[in-house]
Structures are given as structure tokens and as C-alpha cells.
Amino acid sequence: MSFTQQRPAHAAPSRGRPAPRVTFVGVLGELMITAGVILGLFVVWQLWWTSVEADAAAATQLEEYYEQDLMTPVVREAAELNTTDPPPVPEPVGYGEMMGVLIVPTWYGxxxxxxxxxxxxxxxxxDGANAGxxxxxxxxxxxxxxxxxxxxxxxGNSFLYVPDLVEGDQVIVETADTWYVYEVTTHEVVAPSQVDVVAPVPGDPTAEPVDRLLTLTTCDDPVLGAYGNSTRWITHAEFVGWMDRADGMPEQIVDDPGVL
Amino acid sequence: MYGWIYRHLPGPAALRVFIMLAAAAGVVVLLFGWVFPWVSAEIDYFNPELG
Known part of the structure; x- marks a missing residue:
């Protein structure tokens, strides 16, 4: 019997070894392994690559914001907070436009x-690693x-450490001409449908507001924590003072190299 | 299946391995750039919005 007669009819030209048969179970197995690899890649994409892309987008966004002509240059020395006069309130901007920078001093490092x-x-x-x-x-x-x-x-995991904020921690907002300083007061965990946490008076949508508040909202889950999404973590803060950019900056962030 | 594709590629072994790796890289680019963002938007799991 010659060598060529031993090879299956469908096999490719041999390199000395007969080619393995392509079987239904073999193909099914390879497809299932492929599906497993693709699922693994999805997790890598979702938990890592989305942040790589978003962080780059946010960095560009910040750079462009600081290059605007209307920005009052940063004076890198601590200044006194104005706690008596009402702060200037910026004009609303259009959807998707940048209105300022959120800085949380205790997240440094x-x-x-x-x-x-x-x-x-x-x-x-x-999705651009922004606060909305x-x-x-x-x-x-x-x-x-x-x-x-x-x-x-x-x-970008932007609000990953919101649940670590404790009472008294500062939350600072920087605009083109003003620093606004808030201090954390309370937090609550609510259902995603409970929109009254962002009402002018949290929890009381019909009440007339008298305080200047700031609220941070992010994903939460009683079991999965940051990886879940069945509840919302809500952290409230209260306005403590402001200063003009021309006068200096809040002392908590004077030495923070992340603040431009 | 992959063995069948490998056997039907032209050229020496090194070229065949290169073609297989390049195809795999192309598939990953396709997945990361288009397929995964679409799937993620469909399942909407990590949406932190209220309401």
C-alpha cells in the first residue's frame, strides 16, 4: 500500500504526518474555548480599557479648559476663604460643555x-471620566x-472613592474665576429611582432651599460594592466658602501637583 | 477548526503563525473598538445615573 492511499481524501498535502480529522465535537470545543476567551476579553475591556480611554479623554479636556483665555491664572498660595458674602454663580452652559473642575483633596495619592x-x-x-x-x-x-x-x-473609576468620604472632607469646585469649597456632611444609600436626593432640599422635593449644597451620586450594591449597580451611593456636602482665583487657592490643594 | 485554517494557509510555518496572530489581533481591535462598546451600551450595567 502506498503512502498517499493511507491519507484521508480531504486532507491537505502532507508534511509527513497525517492531518487530524475535523470533527463536529472538535469544532464545537474550539468554538466554546473561543467564546470563553472573548468573554474574558470583554471583562478586560470593561474594567481596564474603558478607563484607559476615558482618562486620556479627561486629561485632554482639562488641558483645553486650562488653556482658555478667560481663565484667571492660578495664584499658588493659600488664601482666606470668604465665608460671609454669597459666592458668584456661573451662567449655565450647554449639554456636554465643561463648566469647571471637581477636586477632592483626600483622594490625592x-x-x-x-x-x-x-x-x-x-x-x-x-463615559469620558467626567463628573456630570x-x-x-x-x-x-x-x-x-x-x-x-x-x-x-x-x-475612569471617577467616583470610586466617594463612599470613603467622611464628614468634614472637602470637595472643591474650580471655575474660570472662582474656587468653591464644600464639606461633606452625610451620606445615604438609596434605590436608583429615588431622585429626590438631588432635589434642592434633599428628600423634600417641594421645600424651598435656603442652603448651598453639593451632592455626589454613584453606583453601589450592598453585596457587590463597586462592581454592582442595584443601589446608588449618595454623599451630601455643604458650602463653607469661596475665593477669587486672583487671590490664591484653598490651602488643602496648594501643594497638590494634580491641580494645575 | 483552527488547525484546519492553519493547514490551508499558504507559505512556511512562520508566515502561517504570523497570519494567524495578525488575524487574532484584528479580531481584538474589532471587539474593543466596536463590539464591546455596543454590548456594554445594550446591557447598560454600569450606568450610575439616577431615575
Missing amino acids: KTNNTMPILEGTGLDVL HYTETAQVGDVGNFSLAGHRRTH
Whole structure:
């Protein structure tokens, strides 16, 4: 019997060894392994790559913001907070436009503690590692509840450490001409449908606001924590003072190299 | 399946391995750039919005 007669009819030209048969079970097995690899890649993409892309987008956004002509240059020395006069309130900006920078001093060294604040809370805004301003809530510094949403996990992990904030921690908002300083008061964990946490008076949608508040909202889950999404973590803060950019900057961030 | 594709590629072994790796890289680019963002938007799992 010659060699060529031993090879299966469908095999490719041999390199000395007969080619293995392509079987249904073999192909099925390879497809299932492929599906497993693709699922693994999806997890890598979701938990890592979305942040790589988002962080780059946010860095560009910040750079462009600081290059604007209307920015009052940063004076890198600590200045006194104005706690008596009402702060200037910026004009609302259009959806997706940048209105300022969110800075959380206690996140320094832990994570990126400086991020753009954009108008709106759609995923096109939040997926860029931005804090999104709930359009219907107050402007920064104004009486009412200036409320921001951010991703806890994925797309820059912007608000990953919101649950670590404790009473008295500062939350600072920087605009083209003003520093606004808030201090954390309370937090609550609510259902995603409970929108009254961003009402002018949190929990009381019909009440007339008298305080200047800031609220941060992000994903939460009682079991999965940052990896879950069945509840929302809400952290409230209260306005303590402001200063003109021309006078200096809040002392907590004078030495923070992340703050430009 | 992959063995069948490998056997039907032209050229020496090194070229065949290169073609297989390049195809795999192309598939990953396709997945990361288009397929995964679409799937993620469909399942909408990590959306932190209220409401």
C-alpha cells in the first residue's frame, strides 16, 4: 500500500504526518474555548480599557479648559476663604460643555482627584471620566443642590472613592474665576429611582432651599460594592466658602501637583 | 477548526503563525473598538445615573 492511499481524501498535502480529522465535537470545543476567551476579553475591556480611554479623554479636556483665555491664572498660595458674602454663580452652559473642575483633596495619592465637570448626566458625558452635572439642579455656589453623577467602576473609576468620604472632607469646585469649597456632611444609600436626593432640599422635593449644597451620586450594591449597580451611593456636602482665583487657592490643594 | 485554517494557509510555518496572530489581533481591535462598546451600551450595567 502506498503512502498517499493511507491519507484521508480531504486532507491537505502532507508534511509527513497525517492531518487530524475535523470533527463536529472538535469544532464545537474550539468554538466554546473561543467564546470563553472573548468573554474574558470583554471583562478586560470593561474594567481596564474603558478607563484607559476615558482618562486620556479627561486629561485632554482639562488641558483645553486650562488653556482658555478667560481663565484667571492660578495664584499658588493659600488664601482666606470668604465665608460671609454669597459666592458668584456661573451662567449655565450647554449639554456636554465643561463648566469647571471637581477636586477632592483626600483622594490625592489614592486616585485621580481632579476631573472635568460637564453639563448633563448622559453616558456620552460620564463615559469620558467626567463628573456630570444634573441639568435640573442648581449651579455651583447657588442656593439649592448642585448635584454631580460619576462612574464608580469603569470609564475612569471617577467616583470610586466617594463612599470613603467622611464628614468634614472637602470637595472643591474650580471655575474660570472662582474656587468653591464644600464639606461633606452625610451620606445615604438609596434605590436608583429615588431622585429626590438631588432635589434642592434633599428628600423634600417641594421645600424651598435656603442652603448651598453639593451632592455626589454613584453606583453601589450592598453585596457587590463597586462592581454592582442595584443601589446608588449618595454623599451630601455643604458650602463653607469661596475665593477669587486672583487671590490664591484653598490651602488643602496648594501643594497638590494634580491641580494645575 | 483552527488547525484546519492553519493547514490551508499558504507559505512556511512562520508566515502561517504570523497570519494567524495578525488575524487574532484584528479580531481584538474589532471587539474593543466596536463590539464591546455596543454590548456594554445594550446591557447598560454600569450606568450610575439616577431615575
